[in-house]
Amino acid sequence: MLTSSGASKPNQRAIEQYEQQLAQNALGGFSAASDLAACLLPLLKSLGWKGDPRHVAESLPHFANDLDLTGIRNVLATLNYSSRPEKLSLETIDHRLLPCLFLPDGQPAMVVKAVDDEGHAEVFDSSEGASRSLDVRGLKGTAYFFTNQSADGSAPRPANWFKSVLERFRPLYWQAFFVTLILNVFSLSTPLFVMAVYDKVIGASSHSMLAALSIGVTVALVADAVLREVRARVLAFVGARLDNIMGNNIFQHILALPPGFTERATIGAQVARIKDFESVREF
CATH class of the missing domain: 1.10.287 (Helix Hairpins)
Structure with missing residues (x-):
């Protein structure tokens, strides 16, 4: 007879493996072929999502490697994160809203993790596939802010899931x-x-x-x-x-x-x- 601690070990190992894959920006057979697809796992890691790795796999569309903007917002919505866009200059962003997904005008998407008072930001650059420091003074584009709709980040669906689906469109x-x-x-x-x-x-x-x-x-x-x-x-x-x-x-x-x-x-x-x-x- 399995005890509760013994039953939780496989799930704990899966979560640890998932965290290692997130650290390497890889999850199973998922590989990023677009800039937005490359931002998915770093964004989840920056948001501190601690749910079941199975929910991530189930949230991905069939052609997950070529995620577009609608696709990545739907994946995050499936994982119980609401999103709202706002056009702004990155140096004026409120630090309390970070991390966020940022789409610079005419440049690949990036995940903004932090911005200091001197106009330098720690970002995940999808074009390089790595985190780096970036001078964001004068950099304009559209930022997408994500809010966890549940106190438990592992919840696969919000209670008002039908309304949340309609709100996306x-x-x-x-x-x-x-x-x-x-x-x-x-x-x-x-x-x-x-x-x-x-x-x-x-x-x-x-x-x-x-x-x-x-x-x-x-x-x-x-x-x-x-x-x-x-x-x-x-x-x-x-x-x-x-x-x-x-x-x-x-x-x-x-x-x-x-x-x-x-x-x-x-x-x-x-x-x-x-x-x-x-x-x-x-x-």
Whole structure:
């Protein structure tokens, strides 16, 4: 019979191995092919994340080596870290907000660990793959600050996980809203053109006015088509991301249910739990 101390030894060894891999900026078969992917493990180390290494592996997307900005923010969100961007000059950053992920204008991403009063910072430079001191005076870009949403950093999900997932795409929701508003205005161009032709062009026999109105309505129709394409791409991206993220979240929540909810339930009942979310996905 295993004691509690004996049972905790494998997990402790896994955590020690994970910490060694973090120190070497390596985790299993993960290798960084982009600057943001290179910043992932140093950022986790700087944030002091002490969770189960399995959660890191499960949070990575399929093509983890080529992480983009959305991917790395989703990985940190899965590990229970909320993020917010802010454009600033690195020398003016508040020390209390560090560490952070910094994307300099026209340069590779870096992890900023500390900044002193003289304008020198300790950073992890993704282009060199190592930590170094950097003069940040005049260096501008976008900083991403991460906040642990749980007192226990090993918690794989926040309690309001559905709301936190939706909050990630709030800027895209507003973009789709304003694009739809503009499209509704452009939809009036055709009836207004017809009214103007009957009221102004035919009565005055003005060919120059007809040409001006035709150019105007053509521009409006072209802009309408372009904006509809933009809106379709935004909605398709958000829909695909929500489908993927929510699917993974729901499956992990089902796996985390107490044994009584799964062992005593039939397969049909367990499948029905998953299908209950079909209406949410279709929405």
